[in-house]
Amino acid sequence: MSALVQECRNCRSILFPDRLFCPFCGEDNFSPVEAGQGTVEQTTELSDGTVLATLSVGRGLSVIARLTGPAKPGQDVALTNDPYAATDVTAYIPLP
Numbered sequence: 101m102s103a104l105v106q107e108c109r110n111c112r113s114i115l116f117p118d119r120l121f122c123p124f125c126g127e128d129n130f131s132p133v134e135a136g137q138g139t140v141e142q143t144t145e146l147s148d149g150t151v152l153a154t155l156s157v158g159r160g161l162s163v164i165a166r167l168t169g170p171a172k173p174g175q176d177v178a179l180t181n182d183p184y185a186a187t188d189v190t191a192y193i194p195l196p
């Protein structure tokens with residue numbers, strides 16, 4: 101299951117979290133697009149055991165997501181908007 105991110109209909113930049121205006125061209129017309137996976141750049145573990153990761157999604161977009169299992173930098177991980185759908189390691193980002 102992919103995660104939805106925002107794509108500017110004018111310049112095709114992809115954005116997350118959602119914006120009211122595109123920071124690159126200033127337009128306010130967007131479409132939701134699927135981001136299937138990201139590459140883990142770095143991870144950090146919080147005191148409660150939650151693991152957060154910065155992932156490169158491509159086209160210049162990076163997201164911070166919660167990992168549902170262990171992953172190392174350089175590893176490709178599926179992105180999802182559903183934190184409970186995973187049977188494997190995924191990176192969860194909330195719906196806008």
Ligand SMILES: [Zn+2]
Binds near residue numbers: 113125
């Ligand atoms: Zn734009």
